[in-house]
Amino acid sequence: MHIKHIILSNFGRFKDKEIAFSPHLNLIIGPNEAGKSTLLNSIYGIFFGFKNMKEHYLPWNEPSSFKAGLSFVHEDKSFSLERNFLNDEVTLIEDKKKFQAKISPQGRRSERDIYFKKVQDYFGLSDPLLFRKTIFIGQNELLRKWTEEENVQLKSLLSGLSEHDYDQILNELEVKYFQLTKSAPNGMNKRNNRLLEEIQEQKKQLEAQLQISKETYENIESIKHKSSVLQEETTHLKKESKFLESLLPHISKFKNLLDKKNLLSKQYEEKNKLKNKSAQLSLQYQLLEEQSRLDKRIFFLPLVSLVFVWWWPVALSLLVATGAILTYVVMAQRKILNQKKDCSHQRAYLPTQTSLEKDLSEVAGQLHEIKSEIVEICTRYPKLSKIDDVKDCDILFYENQKIFTSHQKKIEEKTFAMFQIEKNMALSQKGITPPSKLLDDISILEEQEKSVKAKTQGLYWAHKILMESIQEYRQSFLETLSEDVSHLFSHITQKHPHVSILKDFQLKLKNDAQEFSSSHLSFGAKEQLYFALRLVFIQKLTHNKSLPLFLDDPFVNFDEHRLKSSCDLIEKYAQNHQVFFVTHSQSMINYFPKAHLISL
Numbered sequence: 001m002h003i004k005h006i007i008l009s010n011f012g013r014f015k016d017k018e019i020a021f022s023p024h025l026n027l028i029i030g031p032n033e034a035g036k037s038t039l040l041n042s043i044y045g046i047f048f049g050f051k052n053m054k055e056h057y058l059p060w061n062e063p064s065s066f067k068a069g070l071s072f073v074h075e076d077k078s079f080s081l082e083r084n085f086l087n088d089e090v091t092l093i094e095d096k097k098k099f100q101a102k103i104s105p106q107g108r109r110s111e112r113d114i115y116f117k118k119v120q121d122y123f124g125l126s127d128p129l130l131f132r133k134t135i136f137i138g139q140n141e142l143l144r145k146w147t148e149e150e151n152v153q154l155k156s157l158l159s160g161l162s163e164h165d166y167d168q169i170l171n172e173l174e175v176k177y178f179q180l181t182k183s184a185p186n187g188m189n190k191r192n193n194r195l196l197e198e199i200q201e202q203k204k205q206l207e208a209q210l211q212i213s214k215e216t217y218e219n220i221e222s223i224k225h226k227s228s229v230l231q232e233e234t235t236h237l238k239k240e241s242k243f244l245e246s247l248l249p250h251i252s253k254f255k256n257l258l259d260k261k262n263l264l265s266k267q268y269e270e271k272n273k274l275k276n277k278s279a280q281l282s283l284q285y286q287l288l289e290e291q292s293r294l295d296k297r298i299f300f301l302p303l304v305s306l307v308f309v310w311w312w313p314v315a316l317s318l319l320v321a322t323g324a325i326l327t328y329v330v331m332a333q334r335k336i337l338n339q340k341k342d343c344s345h346q347r348a349y350l351p352t353q354t355s356l357e358k359d360l361s362e363v364a365g366q367l368h369e370i371k372s373e374i375v376e377i378c379t380r381y382p383k384l385s386k387i388d389d390v391k392d393c394d395i396l397f398y399e400n401q402k403i404f405t406s407h408q409k410k411i412e413e414k415t416f417a418m419f420q421i422e423k424n425m426a427l428s429q430k431g432i433t434p435p436s437k438l439l440d441d442i443s444i445l446e447e448q449e450k451s452v453k454a455k456t457q458g459l460y461w462a463h464k465i466l467m468e469s470i471q472e473y474r475q476s477f478l479e480t481l482s483e484d485v486s487h488l489f490s491h492i493t494q495k496h497p498h499v500s501i502l503k504d505f506q507l508k509l510k511n512d513a514q515e516f517s518s519s520h521l522s523f524g525a526k527e528q529l530y531f532a533l534r535l536v537f538i539q540k541l542t543h544n545k546s547l548p549l550f551l552d553d554p555f556v557n558f559d560e561h562r563l564k565s566s567c568d569l570i571e572k573y574a575q576n577h578q579v580f581f582v583t584h585s586q587s588m589i590n591y592f593p594k595a596h597l598i599s600l
Contacts, residue, residue: 001074001122001546002578003043009067010059011045011085012038022596023073025574027589028582030600036582037139039600040550042068043580044136046083047119048128051105054085074122090115123547135538136550142530170467177459180452185460196452203445210438217435220425227421234414237407244404247381248397254377254384255393261370262390268363275356281347288340478502481536488532492565493525499532507533524557528566531555535569548578553585567591 002023008014013035030036038057045057046068059066069082069091080093088107092099092115099118101111105128120126125134132138182190182197193201351359378385387393478501485507486499497511507518507529518529531554538549551570555563570579571592581592589597 001072002548003070003072004078006039006043006046006070007068008039008042009069010062010065011042011068012057013060014038014042015059015061019598021578021580021598023578025571025579025581025592025595026598027592027595028580028598028600029584029586029588031584034584034600036584036600037552040136040138040552040580040582043070043550044128044131045085046070046081048131049083049088049103049105050085051128057085072122092118134534135547137531137534137554138552139554139556141552142527142534142554170463173459173463173466177456177463180456180459196449196456199445199449199452203442203449206438206442206445209433210435210442213432213435213438216432223421223425227418227425230414230418230421234411234418237411237414241404241407241411244400244407247400248404250377250381251384251393251397251400254374254387255390255397257370257374257377258388258390258393261367261374264363264367264370268360268367271356271360271363274350275353275360278347278350278353278356281343281350282353285340285343285347288336288343291336481540484536484539485529485532488535488569489529491569492528492532492562494561494565499529501533524559524562527554527557528562531566535573539573546577548580549573551579551581553583564591 003021005018005020008017008019010016019039028036028039041053041057045053050057057066064086066085067082068085069080071078071080073079077094080091082091083089083103088102088104090099090101090103099115101115102109103112103115116126123131123135125131132141178184178190178194180195182192182194184190350356384396387396482499482501485501486497489499490496495511497509500508500510502508509516509518509521509529518526521529538547549570555566558566567588570581571594573579574595581588581595589595
């Protein structure tokens with residue numbers, strides 16, 4: 001880039017001052033207090049603003065207006081930039097595109113980041129201090145040392161690593177690493193837990209919960225087993241109670257049936273006896289009836305004796321014999337008649353055979369029904385089949401009723417015990433996460449821990465390898481810089497010491513096998529050495545960017561020969577870059593005969 005012209009509307013001693021510049025060497029000459037340094041610093045101030053020097057450049061005549069602006073060309077595009085120093089409002093115009101915002105050096109607004117990204121594109125750097133330590137060389141600033149932070153930034157810029165901002169990448173890798181874990185591989189660990197430690201802490205807590213949960217659930221399983229046993233026992237007792245509950249009425253019924261059976265059996269037996277007795281009496285009556293029927297011819301037996309009238313002893317004997325027989329027969333017949341009368345009398349008091357058969361049939365039917373019911377009950381309750389006594393039924397009923405009452409009491413006790421167990425189990429489970437859920441959560445955390453560990457390892461090795469590569473590259477680059485500074489220093493002094501640039505940009509020289517510090521050089525020689533160093537820095541900083549160079553009378557301590565050599569180097573640089581050289585000495589025109597002269 002190169003600056004085309006500057007307009008100092010109201011800046012320091014200048015008011016409505018417009019100056020045009022050459023894209024090559026601009027030689028600005030003026031006496032003391034002419035505003036040479038003010039002019040150079042105005043360019044710096046327009047781009048970056050003033051943090052601590054604003055009061056040095058307040059307008060002399062009109063402090064209520066404090067403005068300056070410039071126009072420049074970058075990559076064949078024209079830009080204009082104006083800053084109001086009173087409120088640090090910046091107006092940047094690019095091809096009619098206007099960017100306007102308050103860009104304070106101490107600000108933190110998002111517009112500031114946008115603006116300095118644009119400045120980064122123009123100069124290759126956007127840090128104001130780094131700007132003044134590289135391409136801006138003020139009076140007596142050649143020997144000014146850099147801070148450690150400026151050294152780091154300068155190393156990045158010089159080595160070309162700034163194009164990718166590897167130091168920022170290293171810092172981001174470190175930040176990302178410590179976002180994941182507080183454990184530092186080298187050095188002191190961070191104080192607070194990070195993601196990995198939080199995961200490990202969560203995992204530790206879950207593992208402790210898992211132990212408690214396992215013990216709790218083992219206890220719950222034991223409780224469940226007890227509950228299951230109680231449940232089985234209760235179910236068995238209920239089943240038996242239900243059986244007994246249904247058995248007791250059947251025992252009572254069975255007892256009643258036995259009573260009825262015994263009663264009907266007795267009735268049947270009695271009826272059957274009466275029937276048999278009636279049958280016997282009927283048979284006896286028939287026999288007596290038959291016996292009571294005499295053959296009337298028997299009364300003619302005495303007539304047989306008439307045959308033997310002529311033989312009266314025989315006739316008499318026969319008559320006596322037949323008389324005795326007739327007497328016996330009559331007596332026997334009389335006895336039969338009495339028996340028959342008695343049998344008839346007994347039959348009169350007995351039911352009829354038909355009535356008895358009907359009664360027997362009814363009793364037999366009732367007995368059959370009762371026996372069927374008894375068989376049915378015995379089929380359902382086999383142990384009743386062994387009982388045929390009412391007293392045994394009473395005993396069995398009492399025993400079973402006693403067992404039933406005992407079962408009911410046990411059921412109540414076991415039911416209450418189960419209720420207590422379920423209550424205790426519910427209390428045990430309250431607030432306890434199941435082991436399966438905890439194992440799933442621990443598994444997820446283990447996967448996360450594994451992933452985070454892999455990321456931390458990746459970030460650690462990425463940081464380590466990148467840092468070692470950068471250090472190695474920068475070390476080799478410092479050697480290249482050392483060679484370039486040695487060459488320029490030799491060109492200026494016409495001596496040939498070897499210059500070594502250390503990590504912190506301290507310089508050591510070696511001449512005739514003797515190594516010595518730059519502090520052993522004279523003041524002028526030290527300025528020449530650091531001018532060579534600055535010039536090498538500026539050449540390396542360009543990175544294909546046409547950066548301007550601002551010089552505020554830096555050679556006041558150079559002798560004529562070394563001044564001429566230094567001016568030759570500046571003229572050579574000015575062939576491809578814009579240079580602003582400020583001096584009070586008119587003789588410098590002789591050293592820069594081709595320069596664009598600006599007199600103040």
